[in-house]
Amino acid sequence: MRPATHALIGGAATAALAPSLGWPASALFGLASVFIDVDHYLDFLYYNGGKSWSLRKAYLFHLRLTCHHHRKDFLVLNVLHTTEAFILILLLALWSGSLWLQAIWAGMIFHYLCDLSMMFRRRILHVRAHSLLEYWIRRRRLAQAGLSPDNPYLDTLKELQAGGNPSLIAQSSPSPRAAALPAKASGHIDSVVV
Numbered sequence: 154m155r156p157a158t159h160a161l162i163g164g165a166a167t168a169a170l171a172p173s174l175g176w177p178a179s180a181l182f183g184l185a186s187v188f189i190d191v192d193h194y195l196d197f198l199y200y201n202g203g204k205s206w207s208l209r210k211a212y213l214f215h216l217r218l219t220c221h222h223h224r225k226d227f228l229v230l231n232v233l234h235t236t237e238a239f240i241l242i243l244l245l246a247l248w249s250g251s252l253w254l255q256a257i258w259a260g261m262i263f264h265y266l267c268d269l270s271m272m273f274r275r276r277i278l279h280v281r282a283h284s285l286l287e288y289w290i291r292r293r294r295l296a297q298a299g300l301s302p303d304n305p306y307l308d309t310l311k312e313l314q315a316g317g318n319p320s321l322i323a324q325s326s327p328s329p330r331a332a333a334l335p336a337k338a339s340g341h342i343d344s345v346v347v
């Protein structure tokens with residue numbers, strides 16, 4: 154789901170919660186429901202080797218990445234969208250008794266449920282690992298088949314470079330073996346960023 158859509162839905166939910174929750178906690182709920190997607194930006198930094206910090210390029214990168222949804226080696230890990238991250242924040246919120254942390258946790262869950270419903274409707278639930286353990290297992294299986302989930306990311310960088318964004322290419326790739334594997338892009342950009 155695109156950031157603007159999350160901002161719209163999160164904003165409406167924030168306004169609805171404000172009378173009962175108060176503005177500070179509601180605002181944190183709304184902010185968390187949007188800024189959980191910061192992990193997409195971290196992906197971009199990781200795969201371009203820190204060469205580009207541009208938010209616009211990061212957004213284009215993730216839009217372009219959706220061209221590769223159909224590939225067998227397509228597997229996304231967004232660390233803030235994992236079961237482990239949700240459990241950790243929940244435990245911290247319960248342990249501290251902080252209403253603000255609870256609001257942040259609720260905002261993250263709200264965002265995640267919005268993502269899930271969109272992915273379910275588009276039948277792409279499988280493209281994201283929903284836990285770190287799941288990612289580890291699926292990455293190992295892909296490796297056994299000679300595939301790497303790094304490949305769609307690296308191919309996306311190459312495509313953007315071909316399209317006139319040379320600064321996106323990292324000098325050192327995170328997985329030289331993955332970089333050597335072939336890419337098959339459909340050339341179709343989906344309307345969603347998961």
Ligand SMILES: [Zn+2]
Nearest residue numbers: 190264268347
């Ligand atoms: Zn998301």
